Amino acid sequence: MEKVRIGIIGLGNMGTGHANYLIKQEVKGAELSAICEPRPDRQQWAKENLGDNVQIFDDLDKFLSSGTIDAVLIATPHYDHPEVAIKAFNNGLHVLCEKPAGVYTKSVRQMNEAAKASGKVFSMMYNQRTNRLYKKLKDLVSSGELGEIRRTNWIITNWYRSQSYYNSGGWRATWAGEGGGVLINQDPHQLDLWQWTIDMMPKRVRAFCYFGKHRDIEVEDDVTAFVEYENGATGLFVTTTGEAPGTNRFELSGDRGKIVIEDGKLTFWRLRVSEKEFNETFTGGFGQPECWKCEIPVEGKETGHLGITQNFVDAILHGTPLVAPGEEGIKGLMLSNAMLLSTWTDNWVDLPIDEDLFYEHLQNKIANSKVKKDAGYKTLEVKGTH
CATH class of the missing domain: 3.30.360.10 (Dihydrodipicolinate Reductase; domain 2)
Structure with a gap:
């Protein structure tokens, strides 16, 4: 693999921010290839700002099984983080998850178990660890x-x-x-x-x-x-x-x-x-x-969000140790x-x-x-x- 094809789930303020630096190719070895977003207004924003090479989905399951992505960046509401991550792991995808890991540790523990079973790279967006x-x-x-x-x-x-x-x-x-x-x-x-x-x-x-x-x-x-x-x-x-x-x-x-x-x-x-x-x-x-x-x-x-994303991509491509391993989100x-x-x-x-x-x-x-x-x-x- 020469490049990691990343799909973003959720285009709120955080997801939009991640999309902006990815589309500008500021993360070496990564490309933004798809978006999953149910809201029509945010889909329209993606069409106008992310170009024709970024596919847009409104169905999570179709997005995860599309074959257009190698990894996902989860920027959905808190409750969804574990469930979405587990689905991504089950589809053979690497996962970078926005904080918090979830709302309650019981679901996050299940997410960690799914990550371990998948063997995929799993990281949390703890950008303050780069401070x-x-x-x-x-x-x-x-x-x-x-x-x-x-x-x-x-x-x-x-x-x-x-x-x-x-x-x-x-x-x-x-x-x-x-x-x-x-x-x-x-x-x-x-x-x-x-x-x-x-x-x-x-x-x-x-x-x-x-x-x-x-x-x-x-x-x-x-x-x-x-x-x-x-x-x-x-x-x-x-x-x-x-x-x-x-x-x-x-x-x-x-x-x-x-x-x-x-x-x-x-x-x-x-x-x-x-x-x-x-x-x-x-x-x-x-x-x-x-x-x-x-x-x-x-x-x-301090490299912030971009630094964590770069580290995530480097871990996938080169085996670089993670700054913020996903399983630590439960702590x-x-x-x-x-x-x-x-x-x-x-x-x-x-x-x-x-x-x-x-x-x-x-x-x-x-x-x-x-x-x-x-x-x-x-x-x-x-x-x-x-």
């Missing part, structure tokens, strides 16, 4: 510079959304339409990076989600979650769409100091000796380890599912979660949602950016 700040943080943690992790804190409250934003689509901020609020819509990248940078998932979660606290919506718009890790470390995740101005601050504390990412900078307060060593040897009463404030140089370029979703389940049960939730229990609670929410869910791709509106 040089978080890449550098992961490098510092994995190389041992920070020592053993003691605490993780992420305050991510700069997701301000007005009531008019939520009113712009009947599916927005509903259990049936989107499957959740700030955790599933705005935070998937942070939830992924939270565990990816330290290569560690919590062992249990206690969360407090507030539903429609700041806006007239039925899903969560304010969350505070406390987590515990196997090594004794603890963590805090705070998020909302109702604060202005907001904060985006990720802080890691370890045996050898503290690292903070905020305002586009990575700062390392590095201890000259580890806290453990200092504590074992210091006899002076009041005192603490000598600390150096280091502004860490961060090199490289961030596990965290958001755990936060909701903890709130619904008013209790601690162990990880991995009880997937059947979460599904049961979610179905109750869907049954009472303002909009009624239809799982069929052709009847679901392809949503835009979040």
